[in-house]
Amino acid sequence: MPVTQKDLMKTPKKALLKGHFACAGCGSALAFRHAIGSIADEVILVVPASCASVYQGSGKGVAFNVPTVNTAFAASDAVASGISRAMKKKGKSNLKVVVWGGDGSAADIGIATEIGACDRQENILHVMYSNNVYGNTGGQRSGDTMIGARTTTTPEGNTTPRKMVPFIMMANNARYVATASAAYLEDFVGKFKKALSLDGFKFIQIDISCPPNWRCESAHSVKISRLGVQTGIWPLFEWDRMTNNVVLSTPSKKYEVVENRVPITEWTSLQGRFRGITEEEIKALKTDTERQWNFIRKFL
Amino acid sequence: MPVTQKDLMKTPKKALLKGHFACAGCGSALAFRHAIGSIADEVILVVPASCASVYQGSGKGVAFNVPTVNTAFAASDAVASGISRAMKKKGKSNLKVVVWGGDGSAADIGIATEIGACDRQENILHVMYSNNVYGNTGGQRSGDTMIGARTTTTPEGNTTPRKMVPFIMMANNARYVATASAAYLEDFVGKFKKALSLDGFKFIQIDISCPPNWRCESAHSVKISRLGVQTGIWPLFEWDRMTNNVVLSTPSKKYEVVENRVPITEWTSLQGRFRGITEEEIKALKTDTERQWNFIRKFL
Amino acid sequence: MSNEKNTAERIRLDLMIEVIQISRGGSGGVTGAKILAEAAMYEGLDAQAIPKYGSERRGAAVEAYLRFDTKPIRVHSPVYYPQHALVLDASLLDRIDVDKVDKDGVIIINSNEVPESLKGSGRTIALVDASRISRELGLILSGFTLVNMTMLGAFVKGTEIVSLDNLLKAIENYWGEKRAPKNMEAAKRAYEETKVVIA
Amino acid sequence: MSNEKNTAERIRLDLMIEVIQISRGGSGGVTGAKILAEAAMYEGLDAQAIPKYGSERRGAAVEAYLRFDTKPIRVHSPVYYPQHALVLDASLLDRIDVDKVDKDGVIIINSNEVPESLKGSGRTIALVDASRISRELGLILSGFTLVNMTMLGAFVKGTEIVSLDNLLKAIENYWGEKRAPKNMEAAKRAYEETKVVIA
Amino acid sequence: MTEGPSQPKLYPIEGVAGKTGDWRTFYPVVDSELCIKCNICWKYCPDNAIYPADREKDQIISFDYDYCKGCGICAEECPKDAITMIPEGE
Amino acid sequence: MTEGPSQPKLYPIEGVAGKTGDWRTFYPVVDSELCIKCNICWKYCPDNAIYPADREKDQIISFDYDYCKGCGICAEECPKDAITMIPEGE
Amino acid sequence: MVVKHETKTMTGNDAASYAALYAKPEVIAAYPITPQTTIVENLSRYVDEGKLDAEFIIVESEHSALAACMGAAWSGVRTFTATSSQGLLYMAENVFWTGYGRLPIIMPVVNRCLAPGWNIWPDFQDSMAFRDAGWIQMYTKNNQEVFDTTLQAFKISESKDIALPSMPCLDGFIISHTSGQVQLPTPEDAYEFIGPYSDPIIEIDVDNPWAFGAMTGPEQYSKNRKDLIVAMERAKKKIVSVHKEFEERFGRSYGNGLVEPYGDDVADLTIVSLGTIGDETHEAVDRLNEEGLNVNALRVRTFRPFPEEDIVEFAKENHKLLVIDRSASFGHAGQLGIEVEAVLKRNKVDTPVIGIIRGLGGEDVPYTKIMDDAKESLKG
Amino acid sequence: MVVKHETKTMTGNDAASYAALYAKPEVIAAYPITPQTTIVENLSRYVDEGKLDAEFIIVESEHSALAACMGAAWSGVRTFTATSSQGLLYMAENVFWTGYGRLPIIMPVVNRCLAPGWNIWPDFQDSMAFRDAGWIQMYTKNNQEVFDTTLQAFKISESKDIALPSMPCLDGFIISHTSGQVQLPTPEDAYEFIGPYSDPIIEIDVDNPWAFGAMTGPEQYSKNRKDLIVAMERAKKKIVSVHKEFEERFGRSYGNGLVEPYGDDVADLTIVSLGTIGDETHEAVDRLNEEGLNVNALRVRTFRPFPEEDIVEFAKENHKLLVIDRSASFGHAGQLGIEVEAVLKRNKVDTPVIGIIRGLGGEDVPYTKIMDDAKESLKG
Numbered sequence A, B: 001m002p003v004t005q006k007d008l009m010k011t012p013k014k015a016l017l018k019g020h021f022a023c024a025g026c027g028s029a030l031a032f033r034h035a036i037g038s039i040a041d042e043v044i045l046v047v048p049a050s051c052a053s054v055y056q057g058s059g060k061g062v063a064f065n066v067p068t069v070n071t072a073f074a075a076s077d078a079v080a081s082g083i084s085r086a087m088k089k090k091g092k093s094n095l096k097v098v099v100w101g102g103d104g105s106a107a108d109i110g111i112a113t114e115i116g117a118c119d120r121q122e123n124i125l126h127v128m129y130s131n132n133v134y135g136n137t138g139g140q141r142s143g144d145t146m147i148g149a150r151t152t153t154t155p156e157g158n159t160t161p162r163k164m165v166p167f168i169m170m171a172n173n174a175r176y177v178a179t180a181s182a183a184y185l186e187d188f189v190g191k192f193k194k195a196l197s198l199d200g201f202k203f204i205q206i207d208i209s210c211p212p213n214w215r216c217e218s219a220h221s222v223k224i225s226r227l228g229v230q231t232g233i234w235p236l237f238e239w240d241r242m243t244n245n246v247v248l249s250t251p252s253k254k255y256e257v258v259e260n261r262v263p264i265t266e267w268t269s270l271q272g273r274f275r276g277i278t279e280e281e282i283k284a285l286k287t288d289t290e291r292q293w294n295f296i297r298k299f300l
Numbered sequence C, D: 001m002s003n004e005k006n007t008a009e010r011i012r013l014d015l016m017i018e019v020i021q022i023s024r025g026g027s028g029g030v031t032g033a034k035i036l037a038e039a040a041m042y043e044g045l046d047a048q049a050i051p052k053y054g055s056e057r058r059g060a061a062v063e064a065y066l067r068f069d070t071k072p073i074r075v076h077s078p079v080y081y082p083q084h085a086l087v088l089d090a091s092l093l094d095r096i097d098v099d100k101v102d103k104d105g106v107i108i109i110n111s112n113e114v115p116e117s118l119k120g121s122g123r124t125i126a127l128v129d130a131s132r133i134s135r136e137l138g139l140i141l142s143g144f145t146l147v148n149m150t151m152l153g154a155f156v157k158g159t160e161i162v163s164l165d166n167l168l169k170a171i172e173n174y175w176g177e178k179r180a181p182k183n184m185e186a187a188k189r190a191y192e193e194t195k196v197v198i199a
Numbered sequence E, F: 001m002t003e004g005p006s007q008p009k010l011y012p013i014e015g016v017a018g019k020t021g022d023w024r025t026f027y028p029v030v031d032s033e034l035c036i037k038c039n040i041c042w043k044y045c046p047d048n049a050i051y052p053a054d055r056e057k058d059q060i061i062s063f064d065y066d067y068c069k070g071c072g073i074c075a076e077e078c079p080k081d082a083i084t085m086i087p088e089g090e
Numbered sequence G, H: 001m002v003v004k005h006e007t008k009t010m011t012g013n014d015a016a017s018y019a020a021l022y023a024k025p026e027v028i029a030a031y032p033i034t035p036q037t038t039i040v041e042n043l044s045r046y047v048d049e050g051k052l053d054a055e056f057i058i059v060e061s062e063h064s065a066l067a068a069c070m071g072a073a074w075s076g077v078r079t080f081t082a083t084s085s086q087g088l089l090y091m092a093e094n095v096f097w098t099g100y101g102r103l104p105i106i107m108p109v110v111n112r113c114l115a116p117g118w119n120i121w122p123d124f125q126d127s128m129a130f131r132d133a134g135w136i137q138m139y140t141k142n143n144q145e146v147f148d149t150t151l152q153a154f155k156i157s158e159s160k161d162i163a164l165p166s167m168p169c170l171d172g173f174i175i176s177h178t179s180g181q182v183q184l185p186t187p188e189d190a191y192e193f194i195g196p197y198s199d200p201i202i203e204i205d206v207d208n209p210w211a212f213g214a215m216t217g218p219e220q221y222s223k224n225r226k227d228l229i230v231a232m233e234r235a236k237k238k239i240v241s242v243h244k245e246f247e248e249r250f251g252r253s254y255g256n257g258l259v260e261p262y263g264d265d266v267a268d269l270t271i272v273s274l275g276t277i278g279d280e281t282h283e284a285v286d287r288l289n290e291e292g293l294n295v296n297a298l299r300v301r302t303f304r305p306f307p308e309e310d311i312v313e314f315a316k317e318n319h320k321l322l323v324i325d326r327s328a329s330f331g332h333a334g335q336l337g338i339e340v341e342a343v344l345k346r347n348k349v350d351t352p353v354i355g356i357i358r359g360l361g362g363e364d365v366p367y368t369k370i371m372d373d374a375k376e377s378l379k380g
């Protein structure tokens, strides 16, 4: 069920009210607006500690116009499990339980909880929006930080590869796994709605750009996300347990072929987090990108 | 470096002293004896809560004749990281830091810790011995319990597939991943020593039989493990980050072909945990086994 | 905590009776103790069955304790000075400190004959070859002869704290329709075959 | 907590001086406050720079507080009744409660002219077009004009709590050899260009 | 019925962070000549601060300056460069 | 030098669980006629309770009955069925 | 009221499981740990066998066990879990979250001491570590009280004017694994006593959305906490009234529900304690009385909220207190001892207090030992 | 002894980072959480820039942060971490493990209150929850004391006769993010003061293997705990002596290291508190004195071990105590208040105690508020 820009306009209600606390140009808020918006009348949100727990608001009220439970950093998939089971018990299985959290909870502190919920095949969707960093605490390295990125805990550049949680979830036999990008919102919302139509544990990672932590101009937010796909850094795909196959998403198809890819420096040069990146680091980053593609290719 | 039975006899010292607390016929103690024995003069053991924390002894002393640190259930890979780094700092990188724990810590409560250490490429080896159950607490379902197994928390038979931690570790870019069986000790010790020769995070899962929890005769311990391989239930393989390829281990080669496999019932019938297993459950178990093989095949 | 009164006196005075049981891990000793406590309940007594947990493994020695009283039991410690001892495996006799067992109490042993160590002790011993009875009735699990129910019959015969009927009722209740008969039979046969002797 | 003494008196009496600063998230206001505290230290004063943390985002209003004293400061609260106010962005002036600022204190504003709301208030205002100075010196980060260092010059000029020399020393120390000159220049120029007027 | 406990519970409102238009240093302006009503700008606004164009009513996009944070994405993404970012106060 | 703190630290000893031979209900016996000194039994004993055979010295395997728990693996795995499990006491 | 009873022989863990079974929770999530394990196993069995129509979530850790219950509690259904020792520590974040969030979850804690070294025997270090967390804590003395307390906990916690989670505490092994007699009401009577959870404290509602736990400033935050303080005060009365109602219906009681005095009203020495030591103390008191020593006892059944008034009243009348703790706040003293001293001080009661720590790491505390301690205290 | 000093303007977190830098830990593992974050960032930078020759482990959670430090501590090297609030709760199991295991880890806790709702401002609920865990806890009043205390902590904790981990506590934001002046000794002087960790409390040794933390029966277990109790007693003396040595070398002191009295020896009212409220109280005392009110103060610097003797001595001389807690044990009262009452009771000191709770969730506690509270107390 491909989603068009027109479809994006037909939301039951606004999920993200104006005047929220996200930074100007926040890709996470952008993705939230459309995805949660598309099912705003039947969703229950579970939000671990992250920027999303901050940009939703504070004090007077919240910008999230859907039921929202904020949880401890590592607790969200278990809380979501409890909600999903309770709703089942109450005969309200039609409600969609969605975890909306960052890479910190999904890739690091909360991954055991997430793998556990996946293992139990809980009927929930986990959306991991990744800015490749602990944004809320000011930009420390996360498991999803890529090689070469300067963060406040890797000031001279991170040396370890990205964790690639989608692969882990494939290996962990999720019902459905997909990657997405804030530059391709129709693609993202399509995957989001598809995931919600399936029973069991679904996982989507969406890379979103984050001006303060990527140290980029807010105006470049979407552009950088798009370049992430075009440089091949961030391959968009779907994987389904039923087929055990990966299907490359349209925006990424072309970039499987290395020659077709936009040079990585077009992407790095727009971001302060890559200032000072060395040739070797670029090489290592490319090698790790190829590793990811190789993993994907095994399932094509 | 293939290991022979002769090699097993040449250990620097006994790692597991006689008169330990393991049940009669314990496959975990058996595996420990040979693997840890093979490097008993240069190993540091980290043991999370598990049968291994019990069978090592209590009160008067311990049967583990190597330095051993017992840790909280979810803490072992992080403790091992700390030890490994400290030893590096002290110029003692020659010492091997090995986590020896069960499926409970490796597949469930401690998997975030483990994935974290893997992500950091810590120089440690995690050996997950799996009896597919929380043995120490009396046989509750773990993430590594297979479909159809009766445990004290799934008295009518478990319905969810095994977690397959080795796949997760492959997806998580470990340095080296292997599976092993207590029936093929030379193969196991060979993998164990190979893993220790490599830098970075290594992971081996060894399936070991557990008479009280598998509700089997202790005499059948090794036999059941062997049947696990021969029925194809437990494929033995190695995976190396450098190649991103799986190599089937000799004992398992033949069983890639479904027709060559010993009927699964020969394996289940020896185990009380499968008493009352239904046709559908057997079918589901077979399907899940095939799923595992399919995953492996992608990397052959 | 020490033996202030002998068993006969205790019963007469409505005092608590304490029992130590020794068995092998995996032989169902803990279940046996629990069933005995239930039988005592039918008898109108308050009863406690305390398994002593450690890292017991199949085959290793496991202690358990029992208390019986006409009043609510408010004591929670292990039993240090039992009136009786129940020994499910004769080879484990040396694991209990016989000197701490009341001189007037009964030591119930799964054996045909008085063990060497007790010979001439003047102790009251209840003897039964429970292993044989259990084997004959097919009470075997993974090569392990289950003497726990059988020995309950001997205990009842030896101590008379609870009646055989109540014991059988408790066994029946525990095992349920299908599996009870064999176990009840074992207890009954042991009850009949138990010989009480003075060593 | 209220203005017991006016600023001149406070200085004479060795009393603490408190300042409120308002800036936009991302404009370096917190750094500026910290540097000012360091400059005061060179002056021999005890000083505190307190950022008021919340969920500030780039562009959103952020408060910070400063304290200066000749004795060790033992007060940790936010500043409620400041002697002076430092306004890094004129449009944020309405975010502070000017009535709580000491009537004899100085309000330092990044602006060419006295804002409407203060006109005729009789207040002492220190004015400087810091944005222009910063732009001219290329103090721009991701489209954001960094006026924090510039405004420090104006603050020093307006309040005379610390000397320009000590301010420059603190700026130099913070930014290091390579990046200091531009920032010092900005402060110096602001110092020179700042006009103190009575509104 | 007893009242429930005091819990950290908040209800949805618009403008929880205030009028976030305040945060802006540049503001977007659309050139009605250039705009083709494709609504791409609308789509990419993280702050939902663009009223979409309506081809049928021949209405172009407009901005909700109360909440537009001035990120500039709309200007950057507009395929027709119909949006310009102007410094506040100019 | 000050003494260290009281910590839960234990040192290696043999027989920490006691003479685990006690746990046995069956004990293994080897038939020297049948044994081919392959040491497979030695390999599979979880309790390290078999003294291996030595072909050179023409010595067959033997058991450490102090610690053999009687699991029966050796008997089950012996390719020559050279080991028999005998009930204790018989 | 005449109700039907049935007496069964069961362990303390069985007793907790029966209370849960009868309360019909709709979602249960738990993770095994010795000596709590059999509770989890019982409940899995009830659900697998269809005896209990609940969702049972076999989670991968205690952090998730309580988290899943929290999810269910937010959804407005009755929920239950249980844990012990390391498990309780592992879920620490959510323990506070539940208490501060006012979610009425019932979670028996089978007391076991904390590592290292590994030790599965009982002391109260685990639950004591959570005395600040906003939970009702009741320490039980035997299997019967475990059942009764767990059942009462549902009724107390789920009252809208209380809205506090409950942690019935039972000594590991000593209660959890020891079989004894427990009088059970019929499941119907038990359920009728607590009633359905039909007017939930909080309930997710897509038509009326709210966000729970978003960024909260000092003002609202401290308002929430002050309400928690007040709710704890109210809980004291509620515990007493539910306990009284229970007594009227089922004929069993434990003092007034907060404290259980034993022996004469006035004595030379009062032994104050928690849990099974409290039961064992009754034995000691009788024997000391037989020896002609004038000793009585006060078992603190409810530790949170702390029954200040009741302790003070009792202490006033007596001549000396001996407080026995089965845990320690290292670097100071036993937790119960400290708090008893504090309330006496606060209320200007002169009765001297002697605090001792016994039974750490599962060391046995027989009545003989308590008698010795009492004699020692009478001397001093 | 004359030592070189340099005064710098820095935040409290910077001060903690400097102390760590100067102590030269060999392994550091930490996980970010507001408001502790900048400590982690500073240390990463020191290591990345080569200023500090240490292994920095960027772990995936706080449970692992402390676990990694424990691994290093078992290996016999100096180690350091820091955390706050939820992070402290998430590592709860290892916090107890470290304390009970007697591993000399230094871990500043930047105090922040506990969710829900999310709230990053300071109160002491987080560290207070670990007052049983076998850690030395010192609450600091300003940036300078953070540096001094963290440095002292290494020397205290790593003494073989102490062998207890240390948790220097600093109010989040109020100290952690506020810049102020800190006198720093030279790195060499600082290092010389604490010395190298050359005779480790415990050290993994392949030639002399042991197992740490295996199954432990009640006897050895309670022996370990009793030694912990005794070590805490010894720690009081050690804190005083290290503090004295520090004073002699560097010229700064905080009372005797355990408590810091302020004002006249005898007063109508003594204000007892922890952390920055203690500093703010000094301001209040001066102003109250100016108003002619006879008030003094006692700041409890060391909360674990609890300085019973010092508090009692001081309380004896004074006429009334006002104890201000920045945390509560819900269902009873403020933790400091309870314990002060307890020790006075224990030592038969009649001085009345008034306990109040202030500043939960980061509510500001200005000296004016303290003055009001004091006046109120003087009346009552």
Ligand SMILES: Cc1ncc(C[n+]2csc(CCOP(=O)(O)OP(=O)(O)O)c2C)c(N)n1
Residues within 6 Å of the ligand: A049, A050, A051, A052, A072, A073, A074, A101, A102, A103, A104, A105, A106, A131, A133, A134, A135, A136, A137, A142, H032, H033, H034, H062, H086, H087, H090
């Ligand atoms: C147990 C625990 N540790 C640390 C924190 C502090 N913390 C809150 S959000 C966060 C980072 C979140 O990063 P991510 O999940 O990537 O989301 P983002 O902020 O980037 O949106 C951290 C470390 C916490 N809340 N709880």
Ligand SMILES: Cc1ncc(C[n+]2csc(CCOP(=O)(O)OP(=O)(O)O)c2C)c(N)n1
Residues within 6 Å of the ligand: B049, B050, B051, B052, B072, B073, B074, B101, B102, B103, B104, B105, B106, B131, B133, B134, B135, B136, B137, B142, G032, G033, G034, G062, G086, G087, G090
């Ligand atoms: C936080 C925590 N939760 C639960 C436990 C209880 N526990 C100890 S070992 C164990 C099961 C171990 O299972 P596994 O890892 O498979 O090892 P096995 O016992 O089967 O050898 C459990 C649940 C614990 N020690 N800590």
Ligand code: SF4
Residues within 6 Å of the ligand: A021, A022, A023, A024, A025, A026, A027, A028, A029, A051, A055, A131, A135, A136, A209, A210, A211, A212, A213
């Ligand atoms: S820090 Fe990044 S992810 Fe967080 S709100 Fe700002 S832009 Fe969005």
Ligand code: SF4
Residues within 6 Å of the ligand: B021, B022, B023, B024, B025, B026, B027, B028, B029, B051, B055, B131, B135, B136, B209, B210, B211, B212, B213
């Ligand atoms: S329970 Fe199983 S794994 Fe544990 S010691 Fe016994 S046989 Fe080995």
Ligand code: SF4
Residues within 6 Å of the ligand: E030, E034, E035, E036, E037, E038, E039, E040, E041, E042, E053, E061, E077, E078, E079, E080, E081, E082, E083
């Ligand atoms: S993106 Fe440009 S052309 Fe399209 S609607 Fe917006 S302003 Fe008009």
Ligand code: SF4
Residues within 6 Å of the ligand: A025, E028, E044, E045, E046, E047, E048, E049, E050, E063, E067, E068, E069, E070, E071, E072, E073, E074, E075
């Ligand atoms: S500038 Fe940014 S916030 Fe404003 S309308 Fe354009 S996209 Fe939206």
Ligand code: SF4
Residues within 6 Å of the ligand: F030, F034, F035, F036, F037, F038, F039, F040, F041, F042, F053, F061, F077, F078, F079, F080, F081, F082, F083
């Ligand atoms: S396995 Fe059999 S044949 Fe081989 S050495 Fe052992 S007893 Fe002899």
Ligand code: SF4
Residues within 6 Å of the ligand: B025, F028, F044, F045, F046, F047, F048, F049, F050, F063, F067, F068, F069, F070, F071, F072, F073, F074, F075
């Ligand atoms: S019976 Fe088992 S324990 Fe005994 S020697 Fe054979 S293999 Fe070893």
Ligand SMILES: [Mg+2]
Residues within 6 Å of the ligand: A102, A103, A104, A129, A130, A131, A132, A133, A134, A135, A136, A142
């Ligand atoms: Mg992130």
Ligand SMILES: [Mg+2]
Residues within 6 Å of the ligand: B102, B103, B104, B129, B130, B131, B132, B133, B134, B135, B136, B142
């Ligand atoms: Mg296991």
